[in-house]
Amino acid sequence: MKILVIHGANLNFLGVREPEIYGNESIHDINLKIKKFCKEKEIEVEIYQSNYEGDIINKIQQHYKISDYLIINPGAYTHYSIGIRDAILSTKIECVEVHLSNIYAREKFRKESVISDISIGVISGFGSNGYLMAIDYIWRKK
Ligand code: DQA
Numbered sequence: 817m818k819i820l821v822i823h824g825a826n827l828n829f830l831g832v833r834e835p836e837i838y839g840n841e842s843i844h845d846i847n848l849k850i851k852k853f854c855k856e857k858e859i860e861v862e863i864y865q866s867n868y869e870g871d872i873i874n875k876i877q878q879h880y881k882i883s884d885y886l887i888i889n890p891g892a893y894t895h896y897s898i899g900i901r902d903a904i905l906s907t908k909i910e911c912v913e914v915h916l917s918n919i920y921a922r923e924k925f926r927k928e929s930v931i932s933d934i935s936i937g938v939i940s941g942f943g944s945n946g947y948l949m950a951i952d953y954i955w956r957k958k
Pocket of ligand 1: 890891893894917
């Protein structure tokens with residue numbers, strides 16, 4: 817079982833960036849939590865962050881037939897990246913969309929996601945626990 821976790825735009829700034837919305841944990845803290853959880857469950861995980869849409873597309877393509885699942889928080893790309901959507905569709909990788917904040921309780925433009933309808937499900941508003949919830953779902957499913 818191999819999972820690719822992708823953090824998109826501006827998520828490298830977690831802990832600094834609007835902590836009242838995204839919390840105080842850094843991306844490093846979150847990645848450690850993800851790695852520990854995956855180790856306990858004997859899941860192989862690769863974690864990747866980029867602020868560049870094309871790099872995220874390349875990473876998804878590289879995992880064609882390599883990873884079984886993708887857990888992705890695309891950041892702002894959630895709301896408009898047809899390129900990332902197409903990469904997920906092209907590779908047919910099963911995907912769970914995660915957001916730290918509840919995107920449905922914020923600005924109107926955040927309620928729209930171009931990833932949700934091609935995902936198994938969306939976890940939004942549970943902070944960094946959302947990543948663990950997604951991993952736990954995948955683990956129970958296998
Ligand atoms: C986010 C929500 C997005 O609307 C925003 O652009 C982000 C983070 C979240 O995790 O809550 O960068 O994906």
